[in-house]
Amino acid sequence: MKILSINEWLLSFMPAGAASITEMVLIALIYLTVFAVLGLYLVLLERKVAAWFQLRLGPNRVGYKGMFQTLADALKLVSKELTGTVKADKFLYNLAPYFVIITALMALSVFPFTENLQAFDINIGLFFLIAISSIGVIGILLGGWGSNNKFALIGAMRSGVQTISYELSVGLSLLTMVILTGSLQLSEIIEVQKNGWLIVQGHIPAMIAFMIYMISGTAETNRAPFDMVEAESELGAGYHTEYSGMKFAYFFLAEFINMFIIAAIATTVFFGGWLSPFGITESIPFMGIFWFLAKTFVLVFLMMWFRWTFPRLRVDQLLTLEWKYLLPINLVNLVLMAVIVWLNITIQF
Amino acid sequence: MSYFSEIYDGIKTLLTGMSVTGKYFLNSRKGAITQQYPDNRDTLQMFDRFRGEVVMPHDENNEHSCTGCQKCELACPNGSIEIIWDRVVDEETGKKKKIIDQHIYHLGMCTQCGLCVDACPSDAIKWAQNFENSVYDRTQLTRVLNKPGSKVRAGVEE
Amino acid sequence: METATLNNTSPKSNFKSEEYFINMGPQHPATHGVLRLLLTIDGEIIKKVEPDLGYIHRSIEKMCEKDSYQQIVHLTDRMDYLSSHINNEAVCLAVENALELEVPERVQVIRTILGELTRLSSHMLWWGVMGMDVGALTTYFYGFRDREMINDIFEETCGARLTMNYNIPGGLMHDIHPNFVKRVKEFIAHFKTKLPEYDRLLTGNVIFQKRTKGVGILSKEDAINFGASGPVARASGYSCDVRKYHPYSALDKVNFKEALDTAGDSFARYTVRIREMWESLSIIEQLIDNIPEGEHKVATNAVIKLPKGDFYQKVETARGELGVYIISTGTKNPHRVKFRSPGLSNLSLLNHIAVGGKIGDLVATMATIDIVVPDIDR
Known part of the structure; x- marks a missing residue:
């Protein structure tokens, strides 16, 4: 509604093309601001959650209960010197x-x-997400290669291996759910779920798909127990060993935003996105944001719980898990889901 | 079949681990073991045997019980204690008596081993429980333990 | 340096894999201090491990030569700082044996209790760090939470948390604190509920088992040949517990089982230490209720002069066999002191067992060898 009125206001004094560009820039700025803040608070959340798991208090000095801790950290990182190694490939490194x-x-x-709060409702939404999220690994590879550091290089190579493997499982487990929805468009996937969340509709295969998705999603974001890429006890800091200041902060923030993305995909595909449970707040506008974020943060918390409980896998075990366990199960699960949809034994309300 | 039982066992052990951390997460409010150090200065009580730094207690008459026997200086493995002493003639008995001029203690060299306090025959030095020893200059860590103008308590003999 | 070729490439292919070096340490999270490992690596596979020592060498043995026998004791705190109490005990026993000094039974019992508490605290720290090395960061805090109780016991009785220097030749510096028995009992009750939790959190974990089982296998013969001792050797089936074979202090009065395993891999070393914690608990339990009354030390001369000759005393620290060898010429200073530290010989077999594994295996193996770098360098 609001966006519509801004549109009319812009059209009143500029041509249509300029107006649409201005709108795009405005939306991009809003998204950037929201997600910079989101990234910062995810970092804070992680630190708090880690502290609570580990019988500590976590950040509690800067602002009320440490609310501005990560903001202060970001400011510190901005003000830091950007160092680099001598023989680094400067272009790729930067x-x-x-x-x-x-x-x-x-x-x-x-x-x-x-509902209707979506910047870009593309009809291959899910496909776009999978594609985009695997481009990120190029950055890690470049960073590891460009830093002229052996630890960084090992980390980057591990990351390449890991992403190539786990991309399959992410894709296949989401594909399993696409059989149910019949569409890749995210808004349509949510539309389908008005008859029950997909994890309920698809029951057993959906749950297996969800478990596989969460495991491989954690691996996609390079988080423990799959943090081969950083593996601080093995590689020091892994691919971002040589990065400092804001460049390091980009890697760091991206890790947390990626975690949010993985959780958000799971929310959208398995748990009904912004739909409220049993439609209890259907009538209240913008209540969907609350439900979407609530579900996403529960999944983010689950990933944090993994991280602060499990030991790290070894790099060959990582591949064993993918190729010997997740992938075969995933393929069988895909067939199972197809049979269930074919026989029409999904649960719908 | 071992393939499936392995998966089952694996998931079970992972969930067991998560239940342990999960339990602590839920009890995190009362379970936190963090000591918020500079804030809890008022309540922070060190154990009475804690070895913070060596001090020489003086009583209200500005008297200590160090006879200057130098046993602490000998016992110290690092040379943290230096005693500058002198002999004076005791007016009552007319005998020569050893008195200390300065009992110098280098906290910066001290390893808090406790041998000096253990060696002291007259309990002239003891451990203080102070642990906030940071100073801006290293020379401030060298302390003279006997207060200016103090003298040895009457009756304390070597 | 020979370069291995990839076997499974076609003959036409001229891709070669090359070995390269990386420096693990002296500042590295997994080397637990200033140990430098020069790794020769082919991809992820380790071809050679060369430990480079000396970054924290303080020439403790040389310093001992100018110190009196009372002063030597406090230097041993700084060798294997995690079992400082047992190190102190070793020197004191050596001096007492040389002087043919019979220490009171009370002293012996207290020394044994404190020694086992030290072993527990060392193993707890090891457990936390072990978890951290394989990637489970939370174990570190749980290990330290329980260790805190032991440190409090030490601080209350001995006056320090890490470098206690509580043993002196002839007995103990002070008598135990009145709260000692109560606190130790509290700790035992507390830790008996927490030790099973360690198992639930880490031992049973499937990822942890995969990371440690079959990794870094050490055979019994190699354990003996390399002079390994402590849990590292016992995990390979080499029964070498000094507490069992050459009991000192009050250890001949207690019943305990030597933790033995035959697998020799990292997981065996892990379980041996976990079982040792149970055994230590049982030793403390047997002794804590009947600490005999008596003096806390026997008087020695202010200047201890050892008779002419060689004196050797070995004890079982948390890491293995610590030997103290003193050559005396009859003066107040020793002529030569040699410490046979368990860390050095245990580290020497690292190259033997880590080769062929991945970098992650090396880290897990190093964690189970449980090195303390000041103990290696001295």
């Missing part, structure tokens, strides 16, 4: 953080936060 952060921000544009 390019890498932008690859990571831009793909993370691009992926965010397609999510329907609530």
Whole structure:
């Protein structure tokens, strides 16, 4: 509604083309601001959650209960010197953080936060998301390659191996759900779920798909127990060893925004996106944002819980898990889901 | 079949681990073991045997019980204690008596091993529980333990 | 340096894999201090591990030569700082044996209790760090939470948390604190509920088992050949517990089982240490209720002069066998002191067992060898 009136206001004094460009810029700015803040608060959330798991208090000095801790950290990182190694491939080295952060921000544009609140409702939404999220790994590879550091290089190579493998599982588990929805468009996927969330509609295969998705999604974001790429006890800091200041912050923020993206995809595909449970707040406008964020943060918390409980896998075990366990199960699950849809034994309200 | 039982066992052990951390997460409010150090200065009580730094207690008459026997200086492994002493003639008995001029203690060299306090025959030095020893200049860590104008308590003999 | 070729490429292909070096340490999270490992790596596979020592060498053995026998004790705190109490005990026992000094039974019992508490605290720290090395960061905090109780016991009785220097030749510096028995009992009750939790969190975890089982296998013969001791050797089936074979202090009065395993891999070393924690708990339980009354030290001369000759005493620290060898010429200073530290010989087999594994395996293996770098360098 509001966007519509801004549109009319802009059209009143500029031509249609200029107006649409201005709108795009405005929307991009809003998204950037929202997600910079979101990234910062995800970092804070992670630190708080980690502290609570580990019998600590977490940040509690800057602002009320540490509310501005990560903001202060970001300011500190901005003010820091950007160092680099001597024989680094300067161009690739400087390019890498932008690859990571831009793909993370691009992926965010397609999510329907609530009814009609979606920047970009593309009809291959899910496909777009999978594609975009795997571009991020190029940034990691470039960063590891460009830094002229062996630890960074090992980290980057591990990242390449990991993403190539786990991309399959992410794609296949989402494909399993696409059989149910019959569409890749995110708004339509949510439309289908008005008859029950897909995890309920698809029951057993949907749950298996969800579990596989969460495992491989955690691996996609390079988080523990799949943090081969950073593996601080093995590689120090992995691919971002040589990055400092804001460039490091880009990698860091991208990791958290990627985590949000993975959780948001799971929310949209498995848990009904912005739909409220049993439609209890259907009549209240913009309540969808609350439900979307609530579901997403529950899944984000689940990923944090993984991280602060499990040991890290070894790099060959990582591949064993994917190729010997997740992928075969996923393929069988895909067939199972197809049979269920064919026999029409889904649960719908 | 072992393939499936492995998956089952794997998931079970992972969930067991998550239940442990999850339990602590739920009890995080009362379970936190963090000591908020500079804030809890008022309530922070060190154990009475804690070895913070060596001090020489003086009583209200500005008297200590160090006879200057130098046993602490000998016992110290790092040379943290230096005693500058002198012999004076005791007016009552007419005998020569050893008195300390300065009992110098280098906190910066001290390893808090406790041998000096253990060696002291007259309990002239003891451990203080102060642990906030940071100073801006290293020379401030060298302390003279006997207060100016103090003298040895009457009756304390070597 | 020989370069291995990829076997499964076609003959036409001229791709070669090359070995390269990386420096792990002296500042690296997994080397637990200033240990430098020179790794020769082919991709992820380790071809050679060369430990480079000396970054924290303080020439403790040389310093001992100018110190009196009372002063030597406090230097041993700084070797294996996680079992400082047992190190102190070793020197004191050596000096007492040389002087043919019989320490009171009370002292012996207290020394044993404190020694086992030290072992527990060391193993707890190891457990936390072990988890951290394989990537489970939370274990570190749980290990330290329980260790805190032991540190409090030490601080209350000995006056320090890490470098206690509580043993002196002839007994103990002070008598135990009145709260000691109560606190130790509290700790035992607390830790008996927490130790099973360690198992639930880490031991049973499928990822952890995959990371450690079959990794870094050390055979019994190699354990003996390399002079390994402590949990590292016992995990390979080499029964070498000094507490069992050469009991000192009050260890001959207690019943305990030597934790043995035959697998020799990282997981065996892990379980041996977990079982040692249970055994230590049982030793403390047996002794804590009947600490005999008596003096806390026997008087020695202010200047201890050892008779002419060689004196050797070995004890079981948390890491293995610590030997103290003193050559005396009859003066108040030793002529030569040699410490046979368990860390050095345990580290020497790292190259033997880590080769062929991945970088992650090396980290897991190093964690189970449980090195303390000041103990290696001295």
